[in-house]
Amino acid sequence: xxxxxxxxxxxxxxxxxxxxxxxxxxxxxxxxxxxxxxxxxxxxxxxxxxxxxxxxxxxxxxxxxxxxxxxxxxxxxxxxxxxxxxxxxxxxxxxxxxxxxxxxxxxxxxxxxxxxxxxxxxxxxxxxxxxxxxxxxxxxxxxxxxxxxxxxxxxxxxxxxxxxxxxxxxxxxxxxxxxxxxxxxxxxxxxxxxxxxxxxxxxxxxxxxxxxxxxxxxxxxxxxxxxxxxxxxxxxxxxxxxxxxxxxxxxxxxxxxxxxxxxxxxxxxxxxxxxxxxxxxxxxxxxxxxxxxxxxxxxxxxxxxxxxxxxxxxxxxxxxxxxxxxxxxxxxxxxxxxxxxxxxxxxxxxxxxxxxxxxxxxxxxxxxxxxxxxxxxxxxxxxxxxxxxxxxxxxxxxxxxxxxxxxxxxxxx
Amino acid sequence: xxxxxxxxxxxxxxxxxxxxxxxxxxxxxxxxxxxxxxxxxxxxxxxxxxxxxxxxxxxxxxxxxxxxxxxxxxxxxxxxxxxxxxxxxxxxxxxxxxxxxxxxxxxxxxxxxxxxxxxxxxxxxxxxxxxxxxxxxxxxxxxxxxxxxxxxxxxxxxxxxxxxxxxxxxxxxxxxxxxxxxxxxxxxxxxxxxxxxxxxxxxxxxxxxxxxxxxxxxxxxxxxxxxxxxxxxxxxxxxxxxxxxxxxxxxxxxxxxxxxxxxxxxxxxxxxxxxxxxxxxxxxxxxxxxxxxxxxxxxxxxxxxxxxxxxxxxxxxxxxxxxxxxxxxxxxxxxxxxxxxxxxxxxxxxxxxxxxxxxxxxxxxxxxxxxxxxxxxxxx
Numbered sequence: 001x002x003x004x005x006x007x008x009x010x011x012x013x014x015x016x017x018x019x020x021x022x023x024x025x026x027x028x029x030x031x032x033x034x035x036x037x038x039x040x041x042x043x044x045x046x047x048x049x050x051x052x053x054x055x056x057x058x059x060x061x062x063x064x065x066x067x068x069x070x071x072x073x074x075x076x077x078x079x080x081x082x083x084x085x086x087x088x089x090x091x092x093x094x095x096x097x098x099x100x101x102x103x104x105x106x107x108x109x110x111x112x113x114x115x116x117x118x119x120x121x122x123x124x125x126x127x128x129x130x131x132x133x134x135x136x137x138x139x140x141x142x143x144x145x146x147x148x149x150x151x152x153x154x155x156x157x158x159x160x161x162x163x164x165x166x167x168x169x170x171x172x173x174x175x176x177x178x179x180x181x182x183x184x185x186x187x188x189x190x191x192x193x194x195x196x197x198x199x200x201x202x203x204x205x206x207x208x209x210x211x212x213x214x215x216x217x218x219x220x221x222x223x224x225x226x227x228x229x230x231x232x233x234x235x236x237x238x239x240x241x242x243x244x245x246x247x248x249x250x251x252x253x254x255x256x257x258x259x260x261x262x263x264x265x266x267x268x269x270x271x272x273x274x275x276x277x278x279x280x281x282x283x284x285x286x287x288x289x290x291x292x293x294x295x296x297x298x299x300x301x302x303x304x305x306x307x308x309x310x311x312x313x314x315x316x317x318x319x320x321x322x323x324x325x326x327x328x329x330x331x332x333x334x335x336x337x338x339x340x341x342x343x344x345x346x347x348x349x350x351x352x353x354x355x356x357x358x359x360x361x362x363x364x365x366x367x368x369x370x371x372x373x374x375x376x377x378x379x380x381x382x383x384x385x386x387x388x389x390x391x392x393x394x395x396x397x398x399x400x401x402x403x404x405x406x407x408x409x410x411x412x413x
Numbered sequence: 414x415x416x417x418x419x420x421x422x423x424x425x426x427x428x429x430x431x432x433x434x435x436x437x438x439x440x441x442x443x444x445x446x447x448x449x450x451x452x453x454x455x456x457x458x459x460x461x462x463x464x465x466x467x468x469x470x471x472x473x474x475x476x477x478x479x480x481x482x483x484x485x486x487x488x489x490x491x492x493x494x495x496x497x498x499x500x501x502x503x504x505x506x507x508x509x510x511x512x513x514x515x516x517x518x519x520x521x522x523x524x525x526x527x528x529x530x531x532x533x534x535x536x537x538x539x540x541x542x543x544x545x546x547x548x549x550x551x552x553x554x555x556x557x558x559x560x561x562x563x564x565x566x567x568x569x570x571x572x573x574x575x576x577x578x579x580x581x582x583x584x585x586x587x588x589x590x591x592x593x594x595x596x597x598x599x600x601x602x603x604x605x606x607x608x609x610x611x612x613x614x615x616x617x618x619x620x621x622x623x624x625x626x627x628x629x630x631x632x633x634x635x636x637x638x639x640x641x642x643x644x645x646x647x648x649x650x651x652x653x654x655x656x657x658x659x660x661x662x663x664x665x666x667x668x669x670x671x672x673x674x675x676x677x678x679x680x681x682x683x684x685x686x687x688x689x690x691x692x693x694x695x696x697x698x699x700x701x702x703x704x705x706x707x708x709x710x711x712x713x714x715x716x717x718x719x720x721x722x723x724x725x726x727x728x729x730x731x732x733x734x735x736x737x738x739x740x741x742x743x744x745x746x747x748x749x750x751x752x753x754x755x756x757x758x759x760x761x762x763x764x765x766x767x768x769x770x771x772x773x774x775x776x777x778x779x780x781x782x783x784x785x786x787x788x789x790x791x792x793x
Binding site: 006010011014015018019022023026030050052053054056057059060061063064066067068069070071072074075078127130131134135137138140141144146147148149150151152153154155156157158160161162163164165166168174175176177178179182290293294295298299302322347350351353354357358359370373374377378383386387390391393394397400401404405408409412 | 446462660724777
């Protein structure tokens with residue numbers, strides 16, 4: 001059968017089947033099982049109403065159980081077993097995990113994933129916040145917003161093609177058709193090159209270090225400063241860990257500054273951007289930042305509009321300048337939303353697969369966990385290690401999962 | 414806020430300029446691909462797409478003299494033009510591959526045996542000789558010319574409508590459509606019923622179920638690949654459309670239920686209670702009242718799910734595409750082209766744009782619902 005026709009039939013069968021299921025099951029419940037008449041009418045109605053929610057829920061719960069809950073358990077099982085050649089499998093304990101931990105590619109993937117986890121959510125949220133604040137103040141802001149938001153609709157694969165053109169490299173004697181190389185060749189080592197390629201990056205690193213220090217201070221402040229509300233032991237631990245990460249970032253970025261200033265840049269030679277170890281990770285991250293900024297902007301812009309006008313007005317009356325209003329009045333009030341955006345992007349980053357798969361396929365030290373897992377599962381056909389890698393991704397997601405569930409439960413009370 | 418910006422014109426200008434810069438920066442990569450998809454392979458390879466709109470001076474690939482020979486004043490003459498457009502401007506030309514810029518326009522080259530060739534600034538050439546040219550190899554003309562901007566639809570014709578083209582996207586386009594539409598429609602109804610139960614029916618364990626769905630929202634679908642592929646193989650679905658529809662349905666359900674439940678909880682209680690008092694059953698309330706009222710939320714989810722299924726690569730790779738390659742989707746086709754046609758940007762750009770065009774159209778037409786869905790899905 002023609003697939004398109006099959007699709008149409010599936011829609012009809014699926015939709016019709018769903019409606020028929022709900023209708024018939026409700027009829028059976030009301031007419032046959034617990035009819036609302038006879039001596040037990042009242043009791044029957046109550047019983048029917050106890051069962052009905054489960055009729056409504058059954059297809060969804062069934063699908064969720066089979067397609068999401070069961071795989072988590074099954075992957076856990078696969079990660080501690082080894083497939084036998086003739087079929088069947090044998091329990092091997094933590095063998096797969098030790099094998100995985102022994103592979104340099106795994107550590108490379110983990111290191112890159114951590115880099116992605118720090119850079120992409122931070123950059124997307126920062127750009128999104130900037131775009132939201134700026135576009136809210138001008139008349140053509142909505143058009144600007146929808147243009148910045150547009151990459152959200154583009155597939156990761158499409159985005160990979162778009163950015164591969166940006167990073168394209170031709171031999172030195174041919175005209176460059178990639179924007180990045182064309183720009184690069186405009187630098188020849190004069191004062192402008194020093195200003196733009198050394199001073200500006202150094203200043204950016206400094207700014208990043210300051211931002212990290214600021215965030216670290218916000219995180220640790222409730223613990224060290226004597227305030228009315230002191231966090232519990234778990235809170236203190238989490239906050240200390242966050243502050244340590246921030247401190248590490250400050251140290252790394254500050255120590256990188258001399259290197260940036262002293263670097264000997266190969267002016268005049270076209271670069272193959274995607275094969276430079278370490279840096280190519282950032283070129284891949286740019287793609288995801290480009291996509292996710294729009295998302296962050298839309299959400300944060302709605303939050304900024306929700307900031308009570310009188311708090312801003314009071315600040316103006318007190319003589320605050322626009323920067324102070326933004327950082328001291330508005331940002332603290334939308335901190336909750338910033339955290340939500342940050343975690344949502346974090347989840348996207350943890351699952352990032354298509355971009356790496358399409359642009360470098362993990363070569364040149366750009367491996368990430370999701371692509372590593374795909375490699376193991378479908379290229380090496382090693383289900384044990386592949387499942388172990390999947391469990392690592394699950395483990396990284398778990399804190400966010402717990403936090404989300406905890407928040408949802410708190411809201412419902 | 415306006416009064417801050419308004420009181421300082423310089424600041425207002427700074428805002429305008431920064432936003433403009435940001436927008437240009439964000440559009441620039443996509444624009445590159447879009448413009449490239451309308452240029453010929455030759456143009457793409459010889460100049461950056463950003464110069465596509467300006468006149469370009471470049472070395473034109475050699476063109477062999479051709480045309481009908483006429484006898485004039487005792488000599489045999491062939492006349493013709495190098496370029497179809499008469500807006501081209503030749504700045505230099507030659508007949509030898511080693512000296513492609515030997516002559517200025519209007520000069521006459523002596524090719525030996527009394528044969529002469531002239532090329533003027535507009536690209537018109539005259540080849541003239543004492544004997545007939547019939548049966549001879551005619552000379553090639555190398556030229557350097559400034560050509561006006563030129564765009565073509567040939568790339569799209571080749572990618573979409575040429576059935577013999579192995580790089581064609583027409584089959585993959587239909588396959589993607591076949592995956593995306595049922596995978597968008599089916600979860601909506603299943604999720605809507607469940608969301609109604611979770612929003613408006615009282616039963617023990619409801620709060621627990623909602624929490625579980627919030628938890629499932631973030632479960633990475635990577636975990637589901639092998640177990641579900643095994644399951645599909647065991648129950649006889651194997652790799653194919655049915656499998657990919659089911660998988661997309663399963664993966665889309667948490668978000669669908671979550672979005673719809675949040676929306677339905679906000680519907681006015683009076684309407685539902687009144688209907689109950691009037692003797693409507695839950696099934697009737699759902700179909701007649703809840704479903705029509707929830708249209709915005711349904712639309713939000715439908716857009717999400719459509720974009721997600723249309724743009725998906727991983728689920729299709731695992732659950733759909735078999736060794737025969739008959740069921741390939743566009744994302745997979747593009748990844749393959751990236752491997753085999755890495756440098757052929759006219760093919761890559763066009764193929765990518767064919768796959769991007771539909772989501773972009775959906776995005777611009779239904780942006781309102783998309784934004785609403787995003788806000789409902791992540792901000793509480």
